[in-house]
Amino acid sequence: MESFVKNKYILKPMRVESTSQSIHHFMREFGLRANKPIRVYLTGGATCVLNGWRNSTIDIDIKPIPDFGEVYQIIADLKEELSLNIELASPDHWLTSPTRVGRSK
Secondary structure, eight states, rough: OOOOOOSSOOOEEEOOOOOHHHHHHHHHHHHHHHHSSSEEEEEEEEHHHHHTTTTTBSSEEEEEESSHHHHHHHHHHHHHTTTEEEEEEOOTTOOOOOHHTTTTE
């Protein structure tokens, strides 16, 4: 049975929590749709799920590089199609030096 969230104007289905399987599925679909080479950093709860520290997370935080216009449309489409919460997050907000970027998975 589908859950719904009611706001002031509409009644719409709630998005599901992201599991390791749904994160991998999202990344596969993202890669298939991108027409240019792109690097996508996963941050936050998604990294905890993929490392086996948690079973799920409420959203998938990503940082696409480069972030060109097509990326935002891909994200919007996948959010709806897969019913996932996908948020833009920036690892450079907490990475202390450029050398640490190279050590990211």
